[in-house]
Amino acid sequence: MTILLRHVESRDSIALQDIYSDPDAYGGTLQTPYPTEDTWKRRIESLPEGSVSLVAESDGKIIAHGAVICAARSPRRKHVGQLGIVVHRDWRQQGVGSTLLAALIDTAENWLNLSRIELDVYTDNAPAIALYKKHNFQTEGTHPHYAFRNGEYVDCYSMARIRE
Numbered sequence: 001m002t003i004l005l006r007h008v009e010s011r012d013s014i015a016l017q018d019i020y021s022d023p024d025a026y027g028g029t030l031q032t033p034y035p036t037e038d039t040w041k042r043r044i045e046s047l048p049e050g051s052v053s054l055v056a057e058s059d060g061k062i063i064a065h066g067a068v069i070c071a072a073r074s075p076r077r078k079h080v081g082q083l084g085i086v087v088h089r090d091w092r093q094q095g096v097g098s099t100l101l102a103a104l105i106d107t108a109e110n111w112l113n114l115s116r117i118e119l120d121v122y123t124d125n126a127p128a129i130a131l132y133k134k135h136n137f138q139t140e141g142t143h144p145h146y147a148f149r150n151g152e153y154v155d156c157y158s159m160a161r162i163r164e
Helices: 010-020 023-027 037-045 096-110 126-134
Strands: 004-007 052-058 061-070 080-087 116-122 138-149 152-162
Touching: 004 096, 010 023, 010 037, 010 052, 010 061, 052 096, 061 096, 080 096, 096 116, 096 126, 116 126, 116 138, 126 152
Parallel strands: 080 116
Antiparallel strands: 004 052, 052 061, 061 080, 116 152, 138 152
């Protein structure tokens, strides 16, 4: 399996709509069901300056998306990025997430000069938590009733990776 990583482009909006339409995808993020292609076009086009948004492709099909959104508007948090990542259900547990995450970390730390990468992950998302720990993210706290998902409140962990 060959995985190609590249920066997201406007033409990717349909593929991202498809990935984020999966109940596991929007159930594991703060996304809501039924995203539109136009929503994804706007998100791609309004990426904050200094941020990075990548897709992973295999055989020309987008199989994952991830981004590090920089807090560049805050002079006191220019060193921080917020991470998000989703892997298409057919490609989970095959190393795609790890490959994409490693590229996002490398870009954030070695090219954007970020020393802190933060993320939020639901406490019941064991595969994602294991992936983040593999890449040296540490749990910093728990947020009870963090978000409303599928008719109930769910907790999340705040995790971060700090470059020393």
